[in-house]
Amino acid sequence: MNEKVKLPKCLYDALQDYGLPENGNESWPVGTISGLYDSWKESESSILGTYIDGGVEDQWLLIDAIRYGYEAEPEPRWGIKAGHSYLYEPNDKSFGPDEEPFAYDLRERAEEVVARLGFGEVVDLNKEGKDYDSTE
Template identity: 80%
Template sequence: MEHEKVKLPKRLYDALQDYGLPENGNESWPVGTISGLYDQWREEESSVLGTFIDGNADNQWLLIDAVRYGYEPEPEQLYYVLLVKDNPNTYLNVVTYDGEIMIADNLNDGSWNTQFTMDEIEAIDPRYKAFAVPVEEVDGND
């Protein structure tokens, strides 16, 4: 039976990549792999894995399935930054070739980026987070 890869939060996906766990899973020694992961991350008190699995059986099963069937990152939520509510010409735009910031509509022709992850918004300017609107909320209103 073919199983789909498990979708994991990006931070956990990155942590498993750092550990060296192959994305295609490890069906031959899953218990040993999980035990090794747990032991390593238990030593690191503020670890991503520790906070993910401590006291959460659902997350423990998710990790077991990821080790067995493989894993991939969950798609990250994308946002528009709408600076003036109900004004379609006040979206944050970043020009792709030089990083210049401008305000315009949210139509993307490939010359600029109008959709951002929360990390990208914070990197531009953390104050823009207050104006972030999920892409689905805007595009779903057409």
């Protein structure tokens, strides 16, 4: 069984607006995309236009989303890490290996905090996984 395709939130929302089911299994994805293209031309939606008129990779992304289902990519979560510890209280410089890290929605905000602290690194908490949950 194929995994659902992770789409940028804006494309996910656009497909939702067109009423495409998230579970996929469309028997004729090219026909569905053709219908999307016609709708896009009528409404001049720049979001779908970017992917339909984009390169081959973007077109395959849409086809796979229609075939296998789709979901929105996780929202960005930026954290600050120093060694094996994460910042978990943004206002008092508290770090801990066993605490849920504080998450910033913008990388720039986390970078500002690192600059003020003078140490640490900005990490993508979505890619870090749940390492910070371990109690080892």
